[in-house]
Amino acid sequence: MTDTVADVTPEIAPSSYDAAQRRSDAIWRKIESDPSGLRMLTGDRPTGALHIGHYFGSLRNRVRLQQAGVETWVIVADYQVITDREILGDIRGSVRELLTDYLAVGIDPERATIFTHSAVPALNQLMLPFLSLVTQPELERNPTVKAELAAAGKSAMGGLLLTYPVHQAADILFCHGNVVPVGKDQLPHIEQTRVIARRFNERYADGEQVFTEPDALLSDAPTILGLDGAAKMSKSLGNTVMLRMSPDETLKKIKKAKTDSERRITYDPEGRPEVANLLTIASEATGRTPEEIASEVGDAGSGTLKMLTAEALNEHLAPIRARRAEIEQDPEYLFGVLRAGNERANEVAEQTLARVREVMGMVY
Missing domain, CATH: 3.40.50.620 (HUPs)
Known part of the structure; x- marks a missing residue:
């Protein structure tokens, strides 16, 4: 029943x-x-x-x-x-x-x-x-x-x-x-x-x-926040990474993502939502846990986290983008x-x- x-x-x-x-x-x-x-x-x-x-x-x-x-x-x-x-x-x-x-x-x-x-x-x-x-x-x-x-x-x-x-x-x-x-x-x-x-x-x-x-x-x-820390990504707010973006455009977007002033990277969705969002994106793109990625970045800071996230995302999306370029023709x-x-x-x-x-x- x-x-x-x-x-x-x-x-x-x-x-x-x-x-x-x-x-x-x-x-x-x-x-x-x-x-x-x-x-x-x-x-x-x-x-x-x-x-x-x-x-x-x-x-x-x-x-x-x-x-x-x-x-x-x-x-x-x-x-x-x-x-x-x-x-x-x-x-x-x-x-x-x-x-x-x-x-x-x-x-x-x-x-x-x-x-x-x-x-x-x-x-x-x-x-x-x-x-x-x-x-x-x-x-x-x-x-x-x-x-x-x-x-x-x-x-x-x-x-x-x-x-x-x-x-x-x-x-x-x-x-x-x-x-x-x-x-x-x-x-x-x-x-x-x-x-x-x-x-x-x-x-x-x-x-x-x-x-x-x-x-x-x-x-x-997962819920992916906007790169500006907004509750969700929105094209009208310009806080997104579009599937159709190039690797360079993706990197530029991720580099501008909001983080915080703490150098050590930790996964804390409640206390550090913007940092946790980048870790979530990297996790979804790689299949690794956010905690594992945070531990790897450690004291290297948000700049390193952003580079890692952009590279992981670009690698994950590469076949999708190649297929997209073919289809839109x-x-x-x-x-x-x-x-x-x-x-x-x-x-x-x-x-x-x-x-x-x-x-x-x-x-x-």
């Missing part, structure tokens, strides 16, 4: 975190023994090329799951670019950059379905019945929605941002995704999706399981991958919408 979470609110209580962790642990065990039947939905908003925060935080894990045999669906969430932005920018160019990074890091279009929101009408049509299953207070309580509103610097919430968790539910449920790799901060979105799936089955399908409640797949992927290939994924996504979405209409009595 699976753990269930009370469906009165998408906010996550400590006991529900525990339940989500138990379900996640069970999925990891299944992946190791027999991943058949698992369908992963993951993706990003196309706001430009990706950086090492994306790579170490999620992209590398997606490739790992794909290679383990988990069926992989990757959404390029172009409609979600306008949830908190008034100026679109070069959406097509951003989608191209995102696709290039996806393929360069190892997402295989022969084993993964890569598609865009805007090209799958039936997916977006699911928003209507799903919206009937949630209340305004439930949506307003979602901590991610509140955080996005604050980050956008706005006092009034737009309708698309308010309903963002429902749109995400449609992303997951249209293709019957049952595994969603997320961090703990995104668990409220997954719980909202579970609530919507449960309520749809109960209200419109007389208890029949039209939609399976998906599970969060939690990992111990053929934009028609990139958009061909996307067209094939959109075709597959449309087939599945139309089948799902047809089933929804059937159980709702809307086939005429």
Whole structure:
């Protein structure tokens, strides 16, 4: 029997975190023994090329799951670019950059379905019945929605941002995704999706399981801070190392990273977060522990740590960058991958919408 979470609110209580962790642990065990039947939905908003925060935080894990045999669906969430932005920018160019990074890091279009929101009408049509299953207070309580509103610097919430968790539910449920790799901060979105799936089955399908409640797949992927010490890397803040950067550009960025005045290098995430961040990056790039790297650098200071981190990062990213340079020379290939994924996504979405209409009595 699976753990269930009370469906009165998408906010996550400590006991529900525990339940989500138990379900996640069970999925990891299944992946190791027999991943058949698992369908992963993951993706990003196309706001430009990706950086090492994306790579170490999620992209590398997606490739790992794909290679383990988990069926992989990757959404390029172009409609979600306008949830908190008034100026679109070069959406097509951003989608191209995102696709290039996806393929360069190892997402295989022969084993993964890569598609865009805007090209799958039936997916977006699911928003209507799903919206009937949630209340305004439930949506307003979602901590991610509140955080996005604050980050956008706005006092009034737009309708698309308010309903963002429902749109995400449609992303997951249209293709019957049952595994969603997320961090703990995104668990409220997954719980909202579970609530919507449960309520749809109960209200419109007389208890029949039209939609399976998906599970969060939690990992111990590191959080990479911005090089200026900010809580996360952001292209708009210029505190990132982009995957597409050259070795020299990477070195320049790392040299400017914020550290502290202490000469001896130690791994202390709470007391010395900026130094710990560089050690984490070097650790992820080399497979060595941060403590081991800190001990090696010792009294040589932050300059030596920065050089070591830049060299490790450049060595780790070299094959990805070589593949990226090759892929970006053929934009028609990139958009061909996307067209094939959109075709597959449309087939599945139309089948799902047809089933929804059937159980709702809307086939005429």
